[in-house]
Every structure is written in structure tokens, then in C-alpha cells.
Amino acid sequence: MKKEAILSKMRTEKVVALIRADSPDGLLDCAKALAEGGLTSIELTMTTPGALRMLEKASAELPDFLFGLGTVLDAETARAGILSGAKFVVTPALRPDVITLCRRYSVPIFCGAFTPTEIVNAWEAGADAAKVFPAEFFGPAYIKSIKAPLPHIELLPTGGVNAENVGEFLKAGAFATAAGSSLVDAKSLKEKNWAAITAKAKAFVAAVAAAK
Numbered sequence: 001m002k003k004e005a006i007l008s009k010m011r012t013e014k015v016v017a018l019i020r021a022d023s024p025d026g027l028l029d030c031a032k033a034l035a036e037g038g039l040t041s042i043e044l045t046m047t048t049p050g051a052l053r054m055l056e057k058a059s060a061e062l063p064d065f066l067f068g069l070g071t072v073l074d075a076e077t078a079r080a081g082i083l084s085g086a087k088f089v090v091t092p093a094l095r096p097d098v099i100t101l102c103r104r105y106s107v108p109i110f111c112g113a114f115t116p117t118e119i120v121n122a123w124e125a126g127a128d129a130a131k132v133f134p135a136e137f138f139g140p141a142y143i144k145s146i147k148a149p150l151p152h153i154e155l156l157p158t159g160g161v162n163a164e165n166v167g168e169f170l171k172a173g174a175f176a177t178a179a180g181s182s183l184v185d186a187k188s189l190k191e192k193n194w195a196a197i198t199a200k201a202k203a204f205v206a207a208v209a210a211a212k
Contacts, residue, residue: 001066003106006087007128009041009066010108010176014208015166016041017201018070018158018180019189024054026192030184031058031065033194037201043070043090043178046077052084059085068108075101082107090131090178094118099125110156116146119153129154129175136160140168147173163203167211179204 001009010016017034019027019042031042042065044051044058051069059067068088069081075097078089088108091098095111102109103126111127113119119130132143135157143157154175161169162182169177183204188196 001087003108003128006066006108010088013039013041014170014176015039015161015183015204016043016068016156016176016178017183018043018045018178019048019184020045020180021048021186021189024048024050026189027054028058028061029192029194030189030197031062031067033197034184034201035062035065036194037198038205039183039201040064041066041068041176043068043088045070046073046081047071052080055081055086056084059087072098074098078102078109079105092131092133094122094125096125099127116150119146119150119155123150123153129156131178132157132174134159135169140165140172143169143174144172163200163207166204167207170208170211 017039044055066087069086070090072078072089072091078098078101082105089102090110092112099109108128110129110131111122112133113122113130122130132155136159157169157174158178161177161179166177183200
């Protein structure tokens with residue numbers, strides 16, 4: 001899938017499911033549960049043990065999904081993720097070497113930034129969007145404030161996004177959002193309660209549709 005097609009799918013779906021886990025056990029079933037609820041863009045974080053092996057397996061078994069690698073701090077990890085099947089890469093902070101590597105491979109890169117200066121720096125370094133993290137402290141109003149002087153910069157708020165406020169983040173100008181524990185909570189993941197995760201995914205999809 002080419003870069004523009006990946007970004008287009010994210011713009012349409014509007015929600016990236018962020019999975020952090022203590023082990024890779026059950027992540028494939030979790031991805032299927034999210035898809036059943038209407039979400040197929042999934043970020044697996046490097047903080048999950050065996051993340052690269054899981055990414056490779058998931059990408060091979062579910063080729064129509066958008067699996068990305070998150071919590072990437074260096075270019076070496078980004079390259080390993082891309083070779084393992086990552087269709088996008090996410091960093092928690094401004095990492096220019098990761099942006100350069102992803103642009104070389106023509107893979108979307110969402111770079112962590114928070115202040116206006118960091119957001120502009122990430123954009124000018126070549127990030128496809130600034131991952132505004134952590135977004136929960138100032139909420140949708142902050143996204144709206146940033147977009148006012150910087151309408152050309154794509155923003156991906158992460159942290160504190162839930163089914164109740166996702167619509168507000170989108171109305172404020174976010175091109176998409178990323179949701180973690182409010183979508184894939186540790187309890188459901190541990191208990192393999194896939195029905196609960198599917199229900200949460202459906203709630204997000206309904207909220208996104210209502211915001212359009």
C-alpha cells in the first residue's frame with residue numbers, strides 16, 4: 001500500500017487503536033476484535049515484549065490492516081519495524097533521524113510534539129503529522145488553538161482520547177486521533193474479552209460518524 005493510500009485510510013477511519021501490552025499474547029485476536037468494530041489501523045508499541053515479531057506475524061496474517069510501530073526512538077528501530085511490515089511509524093518525541101529514515105522508505109511518520117515550536121519543527125523536518133502528546137491535559141481546545149495559526153499542519157492527538165471526546169478532537173481540526181486504554185483496556189486484553197473491545201471500537205466509530 002502506498003503512502004498516500006495509507007494516509008487516506010487514516011483520514012477516513014479517524015481512529016488509530018494504540019495497543020500497549022505486557023506480552024504479545026492475544027494481540028492478533030485483539031486486532032480482529034477491533035476490526036469487527038470497524039477499526040483496522042493499529043499501532044503496536046515497542047514497549048510490548050516481542051513487538052517486532054508480533055508485527056511481522058500480524059502483517060502477514062492480516063494484510064489488509066494498517067499495522068504501525070509506535071514508541072520508536074531511533075532510526076534503527078524504525079527500519080526494523082518497516083522491514084517487519086509496519087505501514088506507519090510513531091514516535092513519542094521529536095526524533096529527526098526517524099523522520100529522515102521513514103521518508104527514505106516513503107512510510108508515514110507521526111512525530112511526537114506538544115508545544116507550537118515542537119509541532120512546527122516536526123512538520124518542517126518532514127513528519128506527516130505531529131502526534132500531539134499528551135493530549136489529555138488541554139484537550140480539544142488546544143488542538144483548535146494550534147490549528148488557528150498553523151492550519152497546514154496535520155495533528156494527531158494522542159492520550160486521553162475516548163468515545164465521548166473523539167468527535168470534539170476531530171471538530172477541533174485533528175486529521176485523526178489515537179486511542180489507547182479507553183479503547184483497548186488492560187483488563188479486557190488480559191481476560192481476552194474480545195467482545196468488550198469490539199463494543200468499544202463500535203462506540204468510537206459511531207462517535208466519529210456523528211462528528212462528520
